[in-house]
Amino acid sequence: MQSSANDNNMAGNSKEQQLSLKVYNTLQGLGCPLVDGLYLREADSMQDLLCTPSLHRTDILKWIYVSICPSLTEKFSAIKSTQELIQDFTRFGHEMMLCKANDQDLIKGLAPPLRQLVFLEQLLMVIQADSSMSSGHRQNLSSGDEHVKNEDLLGLLMSQDHSSDLDMVMNPTCNPWSAHIREHLIRAHSAQNKTNGNHSKPSDGINRSHEEEEDLTEALALLQSTQSTLEELQKECEFLQSHPSGSAAALSPCALKVAISDMSQFMTAFSHIYNTDFKGYCQKAPPALSSSTNVFQSVHQLLHTCNMELAALKQLFETSLSLTQTVKELQTEKRYWSRGEKHTLPNQLEELKNKYVTFLSLHQS
Known part of the structure; x- marks a missing residue:
């Protein structure tokens, strides 16, 4: 019982401490050299290491960024000022849609610990996703000799002589193919023929050259189909180059990796919730309408x-x-002038009636 209590104290009870332990163990699992030899056992110590501003924390963050995008190594090495490094860290995190464009407090370690740990966890998830994708790619490469040869050929085509970056891939310049590529094709097919036991004799020189020409023709057809496939991919990826200073920044390769990873997690979570909670409801028959709906209508x-x-x-x-109120007001309120005074409407009508009666009586008499 006492050992269990000590383990709970070491792991920490708060959410920050549990997340600190998770991030620290992930860094060790990924082989981060900056946490080797520290031997931290308390969650509080791990939280101080990951959430307190220090040069060591900045180096850990730099290692994480370089692990995600190795091409940043030379860029970060050329920066001498810590402030410039913080600005580049912030810009890179914003491109990955993990922080705001001016969120330098998060990079410096001045933000709340929970927010810092969530940010670090998301970065490490990108590294883990890249590692799993790389391991799966290596397993696929070991499926057969022919596949390995094709990968070697594509590796040669994508070398610095032909395509050193994404733009060169989208705009291939390997037509017509250079001489050393044709030699590579001839050597590859010759090696394949030897492994299959097709050893030729000196007297078979003419047939052998004819077979090599046929193999070369097939290889050229394969390379031309590859070129057409790359051209189709270029047409589909034109949106990545349409606005280099605007919306394309949000569609950088790192940002797309994060978006794909998030979408995969959302789809997995939705599938789990649907199969456990909502699938039974969705498969129920719709309710039958009552025959007395006309009555309700x-x-x-x-x-x-x-x-x-x-x-x-x-x-x-x-x-x-x-x-009624208007008539009452007309009968009771004094609104009409007569001989310098205001009178009500009934009084005025009565006075007019008396005058008319007097006038008629004088003329009748």
Whole structure:
């Protein structure tokens, strides 16, 4: 029991400590030379190493970046200022869509520990994905001698003489093929014939040269088909070169690796959740509709009509009240002038009536 408690203390109980232990063990598993010989056993010590600003932490981050993209080795080695190195680290992390463009506190080690550890874990996941892809590629290469020979031939075609980077791959310059490539094809097919037991005699020189010409023709046809395939790939990848200073920065190879890795994880998580939770619901038959839906529709229409009649009655009532109030105001408020004073409408009408009666009485008499 006491040993178990010590193990829990060593691993740490908080999320930061558990993540620190995971990141530290991953660095050791990947063979990071900067953690060899430290022999840290406490999660707090690992967290201090990974989340506290120091030169050692910067070197660990530099090793991680170089492991992801080995071409950065010369660029980082040429930088003398620590601030410039931090800026390049931040720019590279932004290209991988793991941090913001001005998030230098995260690179320096000034951000919250949990955020730093999540950032380091995501970087190490990219390294692990690259390692697994490389190991799978090596296993595929060992599947047969013919495949190895094809890979050797493609390796020669992609050498510095012909294609040293992605742009040269997208724009091949191996047509017509150079002489040393044809010699390589002849040697490869000669070696293949020897392994198959096709040993020729001096008297078979003419037949042998004829067979070599046929093999060379087949090899050239294979290389031309490879060239057409590369041209098709170039057409499909034109979006990578359309805006070199704009949106193409977000489509760098490292950013695409991260996006593919994230998409794979999302698809795996969705497949697991679908098979365990939602698959049973999705396979259920749809509910049967009731035969009495017309009744509900009729009731709905009647209720709607009733609501409209009630709204009309409410409007009529409000209009009646308004007219009553207006008539009352006309009868009680003094609004009309007569002999220097204001009088109500009934008084004015009564006075006008009296005048008219007096006028008629005078003329009738």
